[in-house]
Amino acid sequence: MFHAASSLVPSTRSSPNQNDQHDQEGRRGRHDRSRDRSAERPAPRPPARRDAFFDNAKYLAIVLVAVGHAWEPLKGDSRVLQAAYMFVYTFHMPAFIVISGFFSRSFDGSPARLKRLITGVAVPYVVFETAYPVFRRYVDHNPAQEISLLDPWYLTWFLVALFVWRLTTPVWKLVRHPLPLALGLAMLATVTPAIGDDLDLQRVLQFLPFFVLGLCLKPEHFRLVRRRRVRIAAVPVFAFALAFAYWAVPRMNVSWLYHRDSAQELGAPWWAGPVMQLALFGCSLLLTACFLSWVPGRTMWFTVLGAGTLYGYLLHGFLIKTADYRGWFAHPSLHRPLGEIAVTVAVAAAVTLLCTPPVRRVFRFVIEPKMEWAFKPDAALLARERENGEKPARLEKGDGRRESRGRAGDEKVAGGVGG
Numbered sequence: 001m002f003h004a005a006s007s008l009v010p011s012t013r014s015s016p017n018q019n020d021q022h023d024q025e026g027r028r029g030r031h032d033r034s035r036d037r038s039a040e041r042p043a044p045r046p047p048a049r050r051d052a053f054f055d056n057a058k059y060l061a062i063v064l065v066a067v068g069h070a071w072e073p074l075k076g077d078s079r080v081l082q083a084a085y086m087f088v089y090t091f092h093m094p095a096f097i098v099i100s101g102f103f104s105r106s107f108d109g110s111p112a113r114l115k116r117l118i119t120g121v122a123v124p125y126v127v128f129e130t131a132y133p134v135f136r137r138y139v140d141h142n143p144a145q146e147i148s149l150l151d152p153w154y155l156t157w158f159l160v161a162l163f164v165w166r167l168t169t170p171v172w173k174l175v176r177h178p179l180p181l182a183l184g185l186a187m188l189a190t191v192t193p194a195i196g197d198d199l200d201l202q203r204v205l206q207f208l209p210f211f212v213l214g215l216c217l218k219p220e221h222f223r224l225v226r227r228r229r230v231r232i233a234a235v236p237v238f239a240f241a242l243a244f245a246y247w248a249v250p251r252m253n254v255s256w257l258y259h260r261d262s263a264q265e266l267g268a269p270w271w272a273g274p275v276m277q278l279a280l281f282g283c284s285l286l287l288t289a290c291f292l293s294w295v296p297g298r299t300m301w302f303t304v305l306g307a308g309t310l311y312g313y314l315l316h317g318f319l320i321k322t323a324d325y326r327g328w329f330a331h332p333s334l335h336r337p338l339g340e341i342a343v344t345v346a347v348a349a350a351v352t353l354l355c356t357p358p359v360r361r362v363f364r365f366v367i368e369p370k371m372e373w374a375f376k377p378d379a380a381l382l383a384r385e386r387e388n389g390e391k392p393a394r395l396e397k398g399d400g401r402r403e404s405r406g407r408a409g410d411e412k413v414a415g416g417v418g419g
Contacts, residue, residue, distance in 0.1 A: 053297040055306025057099060059355065060295060062309040064092040066316045066351040070343050073329040081340055083246035089257040091287035094210045098288060100162060101214020107169040111378045117166055119371050125159035127366045128314050135318060140325040150198045155317050157200040164204050165211040172212050182212040190273025193262040206259035209281055225289045226297060234290035241287055256280065308355035311367055315354045
């Protein structure tokens with residue numbers, strides 16, 4: 001009887017088949033939960049596509065920069081060349097700086113951005129601020145040439161300025177009226193000779209409004225200047241600007257266009273500084289808009305070179321200074337119209353080559369070094385990796401690169417100038 005009764009009581013022990021079924025259901029549940037978590041995790045953004053218009057603009061601007069440097073030792077014998085020099089210097093750096101500001105809009109002071117700023121701007125400054133004086137010591141046979149990180153040499157001032165401008169970007173994004181404030185600082189700088197030459201702070205402050213303007217611009221603003229009516233209107237504006245520059249050659253001190261001195265240092269009354277700052281800002285802005293209106297928006301043969309403009313900017317100075325130190329610019333044939341044209345074409349070709357991918361691969365270790373070894377891992381990104389169930393070790397190999405990938409805005413000089 002007890003045997004029969006026990007057979008009627010349900011057994012609390014599961015059969016082997018039931019255990020296997022429960023295990024399979026548990027594994028499926030864990031897999032589903034894992035799949036749900038992975039579905040909730042935001043997918044990585046695809047890399048941002050480069051805009052051909054901006055790459056074209058950066059390349060054409062850097063060609064004008066190099067050509068302007070080549071004209072400087074030749075322009076004394078030709079009023080036409082002096083006028084062209086003044087015309088180009090009115091807008092070539094402002095255009096470059098406006099574009100640099102536009103692509104700095106995403107700078108937020110995050111660790112990944114700061115690392116990019118250090119490796120892409122600060123490190124190249126230290127390298128080239130040392131290299132150029134050493135280069136002069138040996139090529140120009142000038143052993144007394146000093147090396148100083150506080151006195152930007154030749155063209156390295158732009159790296160100092162870009163570092164300061166980009167570092168202060170969160171401030172300009174915070175204030176209510178950034179452009180009038182930047183203009184006010186620039187005007188004050190023109191009446192303050194006590195600023196001195198350290199880090200070329202006069203240039204940093206006097207060119208600041210162009211960078212802040214770039215921060216304030218949106219893509220639709222660039223589309224406005226690329227309209228056909230603007231392109232047509234740019235032709236008479238360019239013609240008038242060239243004619244005015246020809247008239248101004250004997251009447252105006254070209255040093256105003258360098259933005260590196262106060263009014264008192266240029267021998268002008270103090271009130272001329274703010275007036276010239278406003279006048280030149282307006283002229284430069286107008287000519288920059290005209291220049292951008294003629295920049296092609298489609299992919300051209302030189303579009304790919306727009307990503308290497310920082311290389312062309314930093315390296316072309318060695319070619320210009322070699323010709324200067326060796327006395328090549330003193331050759332009489334170069335001071336005739338055909339010689340000036342030949343120099344212009346040669347320098348344009350040289351800076352084009354310096355922007356090419358092979359040159360970039362050779363010099364990337366000093367102009368765009370990675371330097372992961374120099375930085376601590378990003379704690380915030382590391383925590384996110386742990387939350388998402390990814391391996392933290394992946395972070396140490398390319399700290400911050402995934403975080404910055406796909407964000408709008410190319411922060412190279414020149415991303416930076418470059419890009």
